[in-house]
Amino acid sequence: MKLDFGGDTLPCSDFNANALCFLISALSYNLFALMRQLLPGELAQHRAITIRWCLYGMAAKVVKMGRQLFVKLAERHRMLLEQVLIALKAFEPPPI
Known part of the structure; x- marks a missing residue:
């Protein structure tokens, strides 16, 4: 969590602001851990920075043809995108 989600430095000297920043970092880590379960096997073990380059950094072009x-x-x-989308469609959230 420290290296991938900004938990290594605190933004200011105010305790409440730092607590909020830490909670946001923890939430993003938990969402990433949930997303990691949906990834194909070869990507599931990588760190967030690698997945960011593989998934979020894809070069694509959105084209509108007709409607x-x-x-x-x-x-x-x-x-890779098809595998992730199929896993997202099949995902059932855990019971609360």
């Missing part, structure tokens, strides 16, 4: 939107991207990225 439809298409996302154009490389074949290797398309396969």
Whole structure:
């Protein structure tokens, strides 16, 4: 959590602001841990920075043709994106 989600430094000297920053970092870590369960096997063990480069850093182009939107991207990225989207559709949230 320290390195990947900004938990290593505190933004200011105010205790309440630092507590809020820490809670936001903890929330993002927990959401990432939940998202990691949906990733394909080869990506599930990587750190957040690697996944950020692999998933969020994909180069794609959104094209509008007629009344439809298409996302154009490389074949290797398309396969990874399809795996993640299939896992998202099949995901059932845990009971509260």
